[in-house]
Amino acid sequence: MTFENADSIICEIDLRSHHIELSRADADGKPYGSLKAFLAAQSQDSRPILAMNAGMYEHDLSPVGLYVEDGKQTGNLRADDGEGNFFLKPNGVFFIGKDGLPGILETGAFAAVTPQVRIATQSGPMLVINNQVHPRFEPNGTSRFIRNGIGLRDANTVVLAISMVPVSFGSFARLFKDGLGCANALYFDGTISALSNNRKTLIGGIDPVGPIIAVFEQK
Known part of the structure; x- marks a missing residue:
């Protein structure tokens, strides 16, 4: 898709025919560290059709904030202040509840309702909050990077996007809001952004x- 003269890859996921998982380490607890290693570890009969980096990490590749995988929480929700994009508040959480419904909530709103989740990843900043672009974004700032994130169009549709060229926060947020019709969207990362299909890495990977x-097809 071309939006504001910038090309992006858009992945629209229908949760009625696909399911979403989070993963970060193998059975021995060793972080995969790359999409290539993650894909190589999957069995041939259950390989994902898409894989993307899904949040920021510490030096040991552990998640910066809340992280829930298959109902098991290994990272805690963070509402503190700090340096870097994760702390460009409001930040937020993408999750899929145990009821199967997806959500993206600003961190404070998530903490207030503490939904029962099957998977969750906290990142930041929020890109779109209730149909409004993040209030601290310049319309088209000078900070330009390859960026990726996630948005919700409706209760059945999750949208992943990754820019193919460096873009500003403002333009990337408008992609979700105006180009993709997502009322809420969350930034995953920049510079390291990567996307793979079940055969190769399409963007990033270094x-x-x-x-x-x-993302897996339901069988």
Whole structure:
């Protein structure tokens, strides 16, 4: 898709025919560290059709904030202040509840309702909040990077996007809001952003990744 003269890859996921998982480490607890390693570890009969980095990470590749995988929480929700994009508040959480419904909530709103989740990853900043672009974004700032994120169009449709060229926060947020019709969207990362299908890495792949979001066809 071309939006504001910038090309992006858009992945629209229908949760009625696909399911989403989060992953970051193998059975021995060793972080995959890359989409290539993650895909190589999957069995041939259950390989994801898409995989993307899904949140920021510490030096040991552990998630910066809340992280829930298959109902098991290994990272805590963070509402503190700090340096870097994760702390460009409001930040937020993407999750899929145990009821199967997806959500993207600003961190404070998530903490207030504490939904029962099957998977969750906290990142930041929010890109779109209730149909409004993040209030601290310049319309078209000078900071330009390859960026990726996730948005919700409706209760059945999750949208992943990754820019193919460096873009500003403002333009990337408008892609979700105006181009993709997402009322809420969350930034995953920039510079390290990567996307793979079940055969190869389409964008990125040089830099390490922490949390990984993977999309599978329902059987």
